[in-house]
Amino acid sequence: xxxxxxxxxxxxxxxxxxxxxxxxxxxxxxxxxxxxxxxxxxxxxxxxxxxxxxxxxxxxxxxxxxxxxxxxxxxxxxxxxxxxxxxxxxxxxxxxxxxxxxxxxxxxxxxxxxxxxxxxxxxxxxxxxxxxxxxxxxxxxxxxxxxxxxxxxxxxxxxxxxxxxxxxxxxxxxxxxxxxxxxxxxxxxxxxxxxxxxxxxxxxxxxxxxxxxxxxxxxxxxxxxxxxxxxxxxxxxxxxxxxxxxxxxxxxxxxxxxxxxxxxxxxxxxxxxxxxxxxxxxxxxxxxxxxxxxxxxxxxxxxxxxxxxxxxxxxxxxxxxxxxxxxxxxxxxxxxxxxxxxxxxxxxxxxxxxxxxxxxxxxxxxxxxxxxxxxxxxxxxxxxxxxxxxxxxxxxxxxxxxxxxxxxxxxxxxx
Numbered sequence: 123x124x125x126x127x128x129x130x131x132x133x134x135x136x137x138x139x140x141x142x143x144x145x146x147x148x149x150x151x152x153x154x155x156x157x158x159x160x161x162x163x164x165x166x167x168x169x170x171x172x173x174x175x176x177x178x179x180x181x182x183x184x185x186x187x188x189x190x191x192x193x194x195x196x197x198x199x200x201x202x203x204x205x206x207x208x209x210x211x212x213x214x215x216x217x218x219x220x221x222x223x224x225x226x227x228x229x230x231x232x233x234x235x236x237x238x239x240x241x242x243x244x245x246x247x248x249x250x251x252x253x254x255x256x257x258x259x260x261x262x263x264x265x266x267x268x269x270x271x272x273x274x275x276x277x278x279x280x281x282x283x284x285x286x287x288x289x290x291x292x293x294x295x296x297x298x299x300x301x302x303x304x305x306x307x308x309x310x311x312x313x314x315x316x317x318x319x320x321x322x323x324x325x326x327x328x329x330x331x332x333x334x335x336x337x338x339x340x341x342x343x344x345x346x347x348x349x350x351x352x353x354x355x356x357x358x359x360x361x362x363x364x365x366x367x368x369x370x371x372x373x374x375x376x377x378x379x380x381x382x383x384x385x386x387x388x389x390x391x392x393x394x395x396x397x398x399x400x401x402x403x404x405x406x407x408x409x410x411x412x413x414x415x416x417x418x419x420x421x422x423x424x425x426x427x428x429x430x431x432x433x434x435x436x437x438x439x440x441x442x443x444x445x446x447x448x449x450x451x452x453x454x455x456x457x458x459x460x461x462x463x464x465x466x467x468x469x470x471x472x473x474x475x476x477x478x479x480x481x482x483x484x485x486x487x488x489x490x491x492x493x494x495x496x497x498x499x500x501x502x503x504x505x506x507x508x509x510x511x512x513x514x515x516x517x518x519x520x521x522x523x524x525x526x527x528x529x530x531x532x533x534x535x536x537x
Contacts, residue, residue, distance in 0.1 A: 159449030176498030214354025237267030248460030285352020291345025375425030
């Protein structure tokens with residue numbers, strides 16, 4: 123069903139060169155901004171849980187979790203796939219607004235390098251609140267940046283070829299589930315960085331005592347961005363046909379997920395199994411592998427995301443405008459929300475313990491004994507912190523999105 127992106131219709135097939143693409147499509151992009159804003163806000167929930175929750179175990183561990191904790195973590199699975207997918211769509215729409223392929227490639231190259239630099243500077247500082255670089259994390263900003271570097275070369279290919287490559291990377295990735303990085307000897311680092319992840323094959327030791335933890339391996343996430351680039355063609359259609367394609371693709375991908383997951387043979391390294399209750403059996407069914415993202419994980423998240431886009435294509439109102447505001451300042455929001463959540467965690471810790479030194483680290487990676495016994499709070503506090511941070515950052519994001527709309531300064535396009 124994902125292959126349908128390769129042949130949207132005969133009109134789109136003729137729009138291969140950037141020169142043929144209509145420039146005046148900006149009003150159609152609001153649904154993209156709305157969906158991006160929704161997942162940005164969901165992402166903040168996941169990070170608030172990382173810093174504040176008292177559950178110091180994997181919330182997807184069915185032997186230890188609760189229903190509310192599982193769903194709090196699971197719903198944030200939509201964030202990374204939508205980020206990468208819409209980043210590819212945004213690149214296509216940037217060309218549709220008038221960029222030549224060379225201009226688009228240069229923008230993707232420079233912005234990709236900028237994002238990688240941010241991952242290991244400002245983002246690192248937001249997570250750790252220290253300058254100890256013995257542990258480096260390659261997370262979603264790293265994945266977006268590196269995928270943009272690759273897409274900078276791919277944009278010179280026909281759009282259908284970029285989409286085909288993306289679909290192939292997504293669909294074939296699980297053929298290699300049985301390969302372990304350690305079996306590849308000196309090429310272990312390539313496998314961890316591009317195919318598996320440090321969650322499955324351990325971190326990379328860059329030099330003695332300095333480790334790189336690859337949470338987001340590059341090839342499957344490049345596949346998501348490339349598929350999103352091809353998907354951008356849908357936004358050249360009129361609203362009616364576009365919504366029909368969104369509904370059809372979204373329903374098709376979601377149905378494909380259900381069928382493949384029910385068969386339990388291909389698409390995810392962790393098969394589902396019957397659990398003591400029907401609810402937890404359902405949780406097992408939807409508990410797909412994110413590190414690295416399996417085919418089923420991406421079908422499960424991108425299918426409903428496309429259905430949401432079909433809904434959002436007609437949605438209007440005060441609440442939708444709030445999410446659109448966040449969606450038009452995604453990197454700005456990302457760079458602010460981590461230190462703000464971290465500061466809130468520091469304040470809560472000081473009120474409870476009278477000292478905060480143990481929080482000058484990435485709490486999600488804290489080892490045994492690095493946090494006080496019983497550290498953290500239940501989900502009501504997690505949700506309160508999340509809501510407070512989102513509300514606090516809204517005025518800043520509204521100001522910044524307005525600044526971007528009023529001023530066409532080049533540097534603003536990098537934030």
